[in-house]
Amino acid sequence: xxxxxxxxxxxxxxxxxTLSKWLKKEGDQVTSGDVIAEIETDKATMEVEAVDEGVIGxxxxxxxxxxxxxNTPIAVLLQEGEHADSISAEKPAQPEAxxxxxxxxxxxxxxxxxxxxxxxxxxxxxxxxKVPAQPKIDVAADPDIPEGTEMVSTTxxxxxxxxxxEEMRRDETVFVMGEEVAEYQGAYKVTQGLLQExxxxxxxxxxxxxxxxxxxxxxxxxxxxxPIVEFMTFNFAMQAIDQIxxxxxxxxxxxxxxxGAPMVFRGPNGAAARxxxxxxxxxxxxxxxxPGLKVVxxxxxxxxxxxxxxxxxxxxxxxxxxxxxxxxxxxxxxxxDDFVLPIGKARIHKQGKDATIVSFGIGMTxxxxxxxxxxxxxxxxxxxxxxxxxxxxxxxxxxxxxKTGRLVTVEEGYPQNSVGTEIATRVMQQAFDYLDAPILxxxxxxxxxxxxxxxxxLALPNVGEVVQAVxxxxxx
Amino acid sequence: MAxxxxxxxxxxxxxxxxxKKDFNGGTIAEFDKQQELQAYRDMLLIRRFEEKxxxxxxxxxxxxxxxxxxxxxxxxxGMQMSLKEGDQVITGYRDHGHMLATGMSARGVMAELTGRRGGYSKGKxxxxxxxxxxxxxxxxxxxxxxxxxxxxxxxxxxxYRGNDSISxxxxxxxxANQGQVYESFNMAQLWKLPIVYVIENNRYAMGTSVSRASAxxxxxxxxxxxxxxxxxxxxxxxxxxxxxxxxxxxxxxxxKGPIILEMLTYRYRGHSMSDPAKYRSKDEVQKMRSEHDPIxxxxxxxxxxxxxxxxxxxxxDKDVRDVVSDSADFAQSDPEPDTSELYTDILL
Numbered sequence: 001x002x003x004x005x006x007x008x009x010x011x012x013x014x015x016x017x018t019l020s021k022w023l024k025k026e027g028d029q030v031t032s033g034d035v036i037a038e039i040e041t042d043k044a045t046m047e048v049e050a051v052d053e054g055v056i057g058x059x060x061x062x063x064x065x066x067x068x069x070x071n072t073p074i075a076v077l078l079q080e081g082e083h084a085d086s087i088s089a090e091k092p093a094q095p096e097a098x099x100x101x102x103x104x105x106x107x108x109x110x111x112x113x114x115x116x117x118x119x120x121x122x123x124x125x126x127x128x129x130k131v132p133a134q135p136k137i138d139v140a141a142d143p144d145i146p147e148g149t150e151m152v153s154t155t156x157x158x159x160x161x162x163x164x165x166e167e168m169r170r171d172e173t174v175f176v177m178g179e180e181v182a183e184y185q186g187a188y189k190v191t192q193g194l195l196q197e198x199x200x201x202x203x204x205x206x207x208x209x210x211x212x213x214x215x216x217x218x219x220x221x222x223x224x225x226x227p228i229v230e231f232m233t234f235n236f237a238m239q240a241i242d243q244i245x246x247x248x249x250x251x252x253x254x255x256x257x258x259x260g261a262p263m264v265f266r267g268p269n270g271a272a273a274r275x276x277x278x279x280x281x282x283x284x285x286x287x288x289x290x291p292g293l294k295v296v297x298x299x300x301x302x303x304x305x306x307x308x309x310x311x312x313x314x315x316x317x318x319x320x321x322x323x324x325x326x327x328x329x330x331x332x333x334x335x336x337d338d339f340v341l342p343i344g345k346a347r348i349h350k351q352g353k354d355a356t357i358v359s360f361g362i363g364m365t366x367x368x369x370x371x372x373x374x375x376x377x378x379x380x381x382x383x384x385x386x387x388x389x390x391x392x393x394x395x396x397x398x399x400x401x402x403k404t405g406r407l408v409t410v411e412e413g414y415p416q417n418s419v420g421t422e423i424a425t426r427v428m429q430q431a432f433d434y435l436d437a438p439i440l441x442x443x444x445x446x447x448x449x450x451x452x453x454x455x456x457x458l459a460l461p462n463v464g465e466v467v468q469a470v471x472x473x474x475x476x
Numbered sequence: 477m478a479x480x481x482x483x484x485x486x487x488x489x490x491x492x493x494x495x496k497k498d499f500n501g502g503t504i505a506e507f508d509k510q511q512e513l514q515a516y517r518d519m520l521l522i523r524r525f526e527e528k529x530x531x532x533x534x535x536x537x538x539x540x541x542x543x544x545x546x547x548x549x550x551x552x553x554g555m556q557m558s559l560k561e562g563d564q565v566i567t568g569y570r571d572h573g574h575m576l577a578t579g580m581s582a583r584g585v586m587a588e589l590t591g592r593r594g595g596y597s598k599g600k601x602x603x604x605x606x607x608x609x610x611x612x613x614x615x616x617x618x619x620x621x622x623x624x625x626x627x628x629x630x631x632x633x634x635x636y637r638g639n640d641s642i643s644x645x646x647x648x649x650x651x652a653n654q655g656q657v658y659e660s661f662n663m664a665q666l667w668k669l670p671i672v673y674v675i676e677n678n679r680y681a682m683g684t685s686v687s688r689a690s691a692x693x694x695x696x697x698x699x700x701x702x703x704x705x706x707x708x709x710x711x712x713x714x715x716x717x718x719x720x721x722x723x724x725x726x727x728x729x730x731x732k733g734p735i736i737l738e739m740l741t742y743r744y745r746g747h748s749m750s751d752p753a754k755y756r757s758k759d760e761v762q763k764m765r766s767e768h769d770p771i772x773x774x775x776x777x778x779x780x781x782x783x784x785x786x787x788x789x790x791x792x793d794k795d796v797r798d799v800v801s802d803s804a805d806f807a808q809s810d811p812e813p814d815t816s817e818l819y820t821d822i823l824l
Contacts, residue, residue, distance in 0.1 A: 008534025011750030012541075032527050033546070033744070033765075044752030049745075051531040071535055132816050175636065201636065207666070212625050212659025219629015222614055223564070225636060243656075246619050247626060255607035256598035257821040259614070291822050315824040 002082055003052050004073040007061075010039065010046045017041040018066045019074060026084070028056045030077070037063075037074070052077055057084045137391050139344040142306075151332035159301035159333055160190050160266075160322065163308035164228060166338070168198055171226060174312055177204040177217060178230030178267070187232045188268060188327055214240030214265070218247045221261040221317075228312060231267035234283050234321065248317040249292030264311045266320035269297070270362055270412050271449055271460060273325065280449035282413035284361070285422070287319040288389040294343055295389040297321040299364040301331035303387055306341030314343060321389075323362040346393035348400070352382035355406035355470050358397055358423055360386035363411040363461070366442075370410075370466035379474060389419055397423060398431045405436035406473040410466055415443040437473040442466055504710075505719040509783040511557070515714045516774045517792050518556075519549035522573040523771060524800045525582055526745075529572065529589055533749050537808055538589045542603050545573035547744035550770035551676055552577040554717025555644060555737075558725050562639070566614040566627040567646035569604035570676075570743075574646060578611040582803035592810035599813040600821065621654030623647060624673070628660040631671035631734070642670040642728040650681025652695050658702075661734070665702040668733035672724045673699070675736060676711065678743040683755035696738035704734050711739030712768040742768070 007017070021038040024030055030050040037048040057078040061068055068074065078084065154162075168174045175198075180187045182195040182205040195203040206213040210231065217229040231237040237244065244265060252260030270282035288295045294316055298304040304322070311318035333339070349364070350371060359367040364385055371381045382400050386393065401407050407427060409420030420441030427439060445459045507515065526544040533542045545552075548570075556577040559565075567574045575585050580596065588595025588606050596606045604618040614630060617623040627645025634641045651657065652675055664671050675695045679686050686693050696706035705727070710716040717739065724735045742764045746753055778784040784792075 006535055008531070009536050010534065012539055014750070032524070043750065044754070046746070046751070046753065048534075049527070049530070051527050130815065132818055135819050207659075207662055209659040209662065211656045212628075212663060215622060215625020215656055215660065216629040216632055216663060219566075219614070219626035219631075220633045220636070221629070222626065223630045223633035225633050242619055243622060243625060247617070247622055251607070251615070252824065253821045254597055254601040254605035255609075255615070255821075256596065256600055257824075258597070258607050258609045260824060262824075294823070 002057055002079065003054065003077040005036070005048075005050070005075040005077055007068045007070050007072045007074050008039070008048055009070040010041065011043065014041055014070060016067050016069045019061050019063060019068050020045065022059060022063045024056050026056050026059055030054065030056060050077070054079050054082075057082070137344060139391075139393065140342045142341055142345065142347070143339075145334045145336070150335040152335050153330045154301045154305075154333040155328055155330050156298075156301045156304045156322070157188070157190055157192075157327040159305035159331075160308055161192055161194070163305045164191070164312070165194060165197060167309055167312040168194070168202060171312075173224065174226040174228065175202040175204060176228040176230060177206055177213060179206055179208055179232050181205060181230050186230075188324060190322075190327065191230065210236050210239040211243065214243040215247065217263060217265075218243050218251075218261050218317075221248070221263040222251065222259050226312060227263045229263065229265045231265065233279060233324075234267055234269040235279050235281055237265065237267070237283070244287075244317070244319070245290055245293075249290050252316070253292060260315065261317045262315045264308070264314075264318045264320050266308070266311075267322060268324040268327070269321035270323055271444075271456075274451060274453065274456060275449075276451040277448035282411065282444070283319075284321055284389050284411065285413050285417055285419050287321075288392070288419060288422070289417075290390075292317070293390060294318045295321065296343055296387065297361040297389055298387055299326065299361055299385050301329070302333045302339070303341060303347065303385070305333055306339050307343060307387065309338075309340045310343050313340070318343070321361060326362055326365075341387075344388045344391040344393055346396040347385045347387055348396070349383040349385045350381070352380040352404070354380045354404060355408065355474055356382045356384060356397070356400040356404045357408050357410060357466070357470065358384045358386055358420075359410040360389065360419070361411075366461050366463050366466050367410045369463045370470065373463065373467050374470055379470060379476065381470060386419075392423075394423070394426055394430070398427060398434075401427055401431050402434045405434055406470075407435070407439045408442060408466065408469045408473060409439070410442045410461060412444045412460060415441065415446050418443045437475065440469040440473055442469055503719045504713060504715040505722065507715055507718070507777075509781075511718075512774055512778050512783060513792070515550075515553055515557070516771065516778060516789070517796065518553045518577060519714065519771045519774065520793065520796045521582070521799065522546075522549045522553070522576050524796050525576060525586070525803070526572060528800045528804050529586065530745070530749065532586075532590065532804060532807070538603065539591065540602055541569070542589065542749050543570040543747065544745045544749075545570055545743070547764065547770075548676060548678060548711065548739075548741045549573060550714040550717055551674065551711045551739045551741050552646070554714040555672075555674060555721045557714075557718045558721025559642070559644065560640075560725075562612065562641040563725075564612045564614055564627070564630045564634075564641065564643045565646070566623045566630060566643070567616070568620060568623050568648065568651060569616070569618050570648070571604065571606065571616045575606060575608070575611075575613060575616070578608065578613045580606075580608045580611050580613060582799050583806045586803035586807035587810050590807040590810075591812060592807060593813040593817070594806065594810040598817055598821075600817065621647065621651040621656050624651065624654070624657045625660045627673075628664050628669060628671055631664065631669035632667070634670050635667065640729060642672060642725055644672045644674055646674045646676055648681060649675065649677040649679065649686050649690065649695060650684070652698055653681075653689060657698075661699050661702045661704055664734040665699070665704050668731060670728035670731075671734045672721070672728060673704075673734060673736045675738045676741055677738055678741050680743070680747070680755065682747040683751070685755065694738070696736055699734070699736045704736055706736030706738060708738045708740060711741030712764075712770045713773060714770055
């Protein structure tokens, strides 16, 4: 059967073009790849190549014709043994609609539910338009700690190290890589002793090359290893953010579930002390906006340990945001053989009835102090430590708001598009009727971190602001 | 068999440039009949598949970007002939040829191009993002240069596991100017990772010619500051690619670390479907097509040596066309992904 050569679309947006020139005439033999015509669009002049072999039986559109719609037959190609007179029906020189012939694949695909480009203006059926519901994530509660379990005062630094060591003992594919993680024992001593126990094969010092080693880590994870990539600080991970987001977070989706990046990116995040603008950014909100990532930001040593162990076992890429100031703080950690906490579950740090504070990571240091002060003034605050930023345990927050009717969020990050504004939006949408006051969000100031001690103090949140915010929402 | 010197690609310096005595880069492999026929078929499949993809794009079945591999077929087909089961392949977005060469099905690739549920990524990846765990094909990456670090990570995993596999990371002359490429070179050589960096120098990064974008246009020497050996190879001659691939693979497998192969090749088609073709002359394209076509070279040898008749080659051609037609039919009739797929494969 003769083959229709159709007016091609040469860009995603092309709808019509000028057939400026024929380079073959009727009767010419063409093989695939031969340039047969030139097309002009508003953007460019482009060549049309033959796809099939045959003889040009008829040119249907004259050279110089403007506004030829995409998918209009422009010529007929004869196969071996066919003659020009076998071209059946007369073709209009300028078909009205850019519709493919009934015997072209464009038409068959419609029957199968597919769409060629010309179908794009047709209204989609309502079934096609309906966005399926986002699946709910069920997260288990924290494991029960058996009565009589010994609690050991542990620094966050030690807890993180213990978590890595335990998981490296458990799973041979787990390894840690980053700058100064091995011989130096960790820039902040978080990996202390790991080289001695696991050797240089599994505790890998990298050059100062964040973009490169993040990519190497993701590649190793795609191949089935379980890398823990330490960034000396997350500020430096901005050099690597393409690999974290475009490669680690999106591969599972882009591969239709075939492969992903089971790995942890960890390191100190946010402000330390007097290190100024380039070393003091909090990335919780940034990473938490990315589907395909989990984002964990613990406060206590027990959470740091239990959640890092969970992050290492998690089959997804996990951003694990630590804080340099918290590294040296001590908390009770249960002495258990295998203490693993669920990612995606908030922890009620203190129960209360008058107002709710939601915080996480270093933000909890302001929140806990504010709660103690407010208690002296007779305001009983419920304090929630979010622990995981993504997936976010909003139900726990909403349950608390239903009880207290008032909500304040506390974090160190920038105020615009912060984790607090996200919580405020969702609580407003899902629990509006339970709110007795506007939600207040306490965050860092909308400035790059200054170096001067007095300005730095002003740029960060403070306990007084949190106390005042809670009083404001309580109308006190 | 005695290796013979390869003919240089027109207008460029000789492909023969051994920097080390133990590497004969620039030689060509003597193919037996079976190898010639296999190379012919594999390259033809890519050529016909890409032509069909271009056609489907023109008809609106394929959306977005679509980068065709036409002209460069000898590179991936020759390299693939040098690899063993378990070796990994990763590339950028001009990736359809690599997928077919690793043995991924034409149906699955074409259906991904049309965004259908039978595509390798269930229709969620498209032309630039396709993977096959089964065939050790790790994508299909849309960010220029990212595959170089990722491929280095695949090699890291091989070394970590102590297995015999090597990673092959393909990238173009454009990607060769990205910073992470050199970060990766450094680590690969530092840790002696088993990886072949295959630089497909097709002379143009989109519309920018190599000489307008690169201070050092000899890409085989881009690893020099890390001590990584590199060689220029006639990427239009599948036998030269195979010879270089064999030696490079041996270099990696014997624990000597990474190696760079610069494949001197040429893309006939535009950068993507919407390419104005104003940055190079038609004569240049035509000259490459008529004088250096990788498929014609094999075809001519097959006929000269009487290893195949015109009829036999036509039969292969028909067989390949049938595979491609079947893939196109499937890619148009297969349904789009179920809407429930919107929220799947985000997290495990």
